Amino acid sequence: MADLYRGAHSRTVKVRGPATDYDCLACGVRPAAEWAYRGGDPDEMRAPSNGAVCAYSDDPSYYDPLCRPCHRFRDGHGPPDPGPGQLVLPFD
């Protein structure tokens, strides 16, 4: 499963460049450290990983550049997942 996330991640980097080229979209203060899936992709994909469910998108436009603290915050306040386990974002 990690290969799927890596594929989506490298697509985003290819199209938009490394997240470190951006300021964090959430706080606007710290430089971004990683691309974070924002949610909302109608073609969103989910995959089980280590007992959790990871949501991700193949569309680079659904990723935001975030610093690590903001990414962690978003992880803890993401949309609830209907299945067992907890929703986590890829690229940790």
Ligand SMILES: [Zn+2]
């Ligand atoms: Zn931030």
